[in-house]
Amino acid sequence: MSVTSNSGQEPIVARTPEEVERLGATWQSPKGFIGWFMPVNQRVIGRRFVLTAFVFFFLAGALGVLMRIQLMSPENDFLSPDLYNQFFTVHGTAMMFLFAIPVMEGIAIYVVPMMVGARDMAFPRLNAFGYYVYLIGGTVFFGSLLLGFAPSAGWFNYVPLAGKEYSPGLGVGIWTTMITFIEVSALTAAVEIIVTILKLRAPGMTLARMPLFVWAALVTAFMIVFAMPAVIASSSMLVLDRQVGTHFFTPETGGQPLLWQHLFWFFGHPEVYIILMPALGIISTIIPVFTQRPIFGYTALVLSLVATGFVGFGLWVHHMFTTGLPQLGMTFFMAASAMIAIPQGIQVFCWIASLWGGRVRFETPLLYVLGFFVIFVAGGITGVMVAVIPFDLQVHDTFFLVAHFHYVLIGGAVFPLIGGIYYWYPKMFGRMMDERLGKISFWLAFIGFNVTFFPMHQLGLEGMPRRIYTYLGELGWGDLNLLATLGSLVLAGGFLLSLFNAVWSLWRGEPAGDDPWGSPTLEWATPSPPPNYNHEYIPIVSGRYPLWERRGQASQPVVTGLRDDRREVLVTSVLDAEPQAVAVMPGPTIWPFISAVAASTGFLGILYHPSFFLVGFFGAAATFTMWFWPRRPWRDD
Amino acid sequence: MLLQGCSQVQSSLDPASRSAALIANLWWGMLIVGTAILVAVLLALFIALRRGRGPVERPLSARGSFLLVLAGGVATPMVVILAMIVVGVSMGREIGDRPDSGPIVEVIGRLWWWELRYLDENGDLIATTANEMHVPVGQPVRLRLISENVIHSFWVPQLQGKTDLIPGQVNESWIEAERAGVYRGQCSEYCGQQHALMSFLVVADPPEEFEQWLSRQAEPANDPQSSQEERGQQVFLEQGCVGCHAVRGLSAAGEIGPDLTHLASRRTLAAATIPNTKGHLGGWITDPQHVKPGNQMPSTVMEPGDLQALLAFLGSLE
Helix, strand or coil: CEEECCCCCCCCCCCCHHHHHHHHHHCCCCCHHHHCCCCCCHHHHHHHHHHHHHHHHHHHHHHHHHHHHHHCCCCCCCCCHHHHHHHHHHHHHHHHHHHHHHHHHHHHHHHHHHHCCCCCCCCHHHHHHHHHHHHHHHHHHHHHHHCCCCCCCCCCCCCCCCCCCCCCCCHHHHHHHHHHHHHHHHHHHHHHHHHHHHHCCCCCCCHHHCCHHHHHHHHHHHHHHHHHHHHHHHHHHHHHHHHCCCCCCCHHHCCCHHHHHHHHHHHHHHHHHHHHHHHHHHHHHHHHHHHCCCCCCHHHHHHHHHHHHHHHHHCHHHHCCCCCCCHHHHHHHHHHHHHCHHHHHHHHHHHHHHHCCCCCCCCHHHHHHHHHHHHHHHHHHHHHHHHCHHHHHHHCCEHHHHHHHHHHHHHHHHHHHHHHHHHHHHHHHCECCCHHHHHHHHHHHHHHHHHHHHHHHHHHHCCCECCCCCCCHHHCCHHHHHHHHHHHHHHHHHHHHHHHHHHHHHHHCCECCCCCCCCCCHHHHCCCCCCCCCCCCEECCCCCCHHHHHCCCCCCCEEECCCCCCCEEEEECCCCCCEEEEEECCCCCCHHHHHHHHHHHHHHHHHHCCCHHHHHHHHHHHHHHHHCCCCCHHHHC | CCCCCCCCCCCCCCCCCHHHHHHHHHHHHHHHHHHHHHHHHHHHHHHHHHHHHCCCCCCCCHHHHHHHHHHHHHHHHHHHHHHHHHHHHHHHHHHHCCCCCCCEEEEEECCCCEEEEEECCCCCEEEEEECEEEEECCCCEEEEEEECCCCEEEEECCCEEEEEECCCCCEEEEECCCCCEEEEEECCCCCCCCHHHCEEEEEEECHHHHHHHHHHHHCCCCCCCCHHHHHHHHHHHHCCHHHCCEECCCCEECCCCCCCCCHHHCCEECCCCEECCHHHHHHHHHCHHHHCCCCCCCCCCCCHHHHHHHHHHHHCCC
């Protein structure tokens, strides 16, 4: 391996067509039915994560619309109370665990390696394992709804309501199991992303030159690593309480219901930033492209992400202001909750400064980002309001809260995400999404969103609690609820139009070319869609905007010497991305899938009988052994 | 209808106590500041986009950008947060300070209704009732919030913010109505199938009327006055109502459902879900699962004559 600087637009060290073909064959994923369970390439896994997450998004969204139809008039009997309670539990859980985390991970898995100039992620088989676990967990979870025994204790499953006495049956068991699946999947993805970002960056891409999306993915992954153990502990304790009778949370035998709330929210609040953070990265990616100027305040933006990551762990108690905790302690969390406004404020104004006076291209990705500004800032302001304890005592667990968190989650995460999909779609599929449909879908979603959720602020102030399947006519909440229901139909229409656009453009979209937007980051240096090996040569980076810096230059430095007959990647140092070694990546195999099935059998079987723990344990151990069977690459040398 | 169609009976924006009024004022203040900030941010965004419309770019200088971020992203939030913490802490102290005098009520969250136990200064029970709390105007009422099943939350938006009822611990709160009236409250922590219909009324009366009411509630039930009421009492005992409901003065001490000793004095039934009229009561007894699916009261099948007698008896429990 050597680092070569060549001159001329065509690299001097160009591969012969046979060599390129061999490189492609080395990184090729298997085909056929069995082959579907074998690929380990990061783009295949990333794409599956994104597509699966969107399937769950539309299913959970449909539940949201059905709930809105139930609430559109007082004392409506469209849904039974039991079904409504299942719907809001599944809606919340699926949106948080089956959509928001996986979709952001999926985008990161797809984009990050190409952005940092790598051929794959650090642990490709682990990546595949994470996906199958997620797929099985999500499918079982939605399956429980079809079979009528979905959980109905709410997405945060407060004990004792979620205990065996008040939630008998399989529902909560399915929930805890599914949570475990998603935890495993999220942790594998987080570890992948951290190691990939820190060790597989192209030479020259020092930490200070990393694209902001990569920074966001890195901070997100660290947050997952620190937040998930809390919910792993709490959901395991709940399983034990329900299946083995351990009494962690049962007050009559000395358990403590508040313990669940602490553990759950110690995970649950960082979770919100885990969802938000990649979206902030997407915004910082889109704005420079559509102004064709470097972003203002790179360092401030990075520090804001990191600060959010830290402060995000210090404010979980603001979900518990009504539980009777002492005032003094809660004041600390009130201050911490409000502090989060500073890094967010810095980011928003850095973006405004970046847009200032630029020749902005108002295309769909940017429109979604501008929609973010309106909705997210409004949601952030109501967020600071609910951090004030006396006010929270009135609006906690009301529709004001429902409005607030939909403003920050849909406005803060989903809008930039859809903007990101419009932005990266040409890279993924080689075709552009339709611009006119995109604009219409944006306006439908933007207007529909505000008509749905803005009135909920007023409803909450007028005393409407959340999670109620009906309300009496004399309370005067009917009109605003009807308005919100109509808005939800428009919002759904906007999202469905984007879905249609994505499907239609697969065949009818304009061919995209390598770099349709004029982007500065490395993923656009590959053909669209990229070949199996991403970059033909690992690029060498000398700035934050490599593709812009290359413009007009006659030469582009690349890494040569990686073999094309096995899956080799370049390992670089953490801080300065100095080349250190060549690593050989594992190839496709079916064992991660079989391991996922074995682990799932164990997890799900526990619901039937605790002894299934052994099945899962030994099954997973055996399949892991096959998975890690030594490859002996030196034999080929 | 139930409350003469007053749409504000559960609105935090129509406060009837000092605490609720403070919070409502806080809201209006925050609304003004929040709207101003939102408008300012969007205006900055609008100007930023607007200035790029000409043939040449007109970006901010690095210094200008720095000042913009400093002013908008650091200084403004800092000032707002500081003000917010000061107001929040001082107001929190005022609202949280529970007075040392006034009637004591134990509020017990049941599935899915509210048991209310009035205690005297020594902690002895004066009277038990359900779903309708009477309070004296202008006097604080101290609340002890108790649950033995799942978590509920006690909330009367016009009078006070919410406090949870958590099994294994006793939370304390207080309310004080400044004017007479009927205020509606509702459970605001999801507590299972009928969380939606777990409501109650707080009736604020002048202190003398409150005392009268309380001493009336402390008395045992009326004796039947007519033969029909007598027969109704018989039906009540024979149909198994006594298994769940207490009627003090009668050999009925069930503890699963609400105490019915003074049922006829209450305005509503089924945790403020339906008005307490003869028709609704009859419907509730015959088919409670229709009104409130999942609640613990079974349907009771009886002869029409028996039902009429039972209704007459229950109607006499004033």
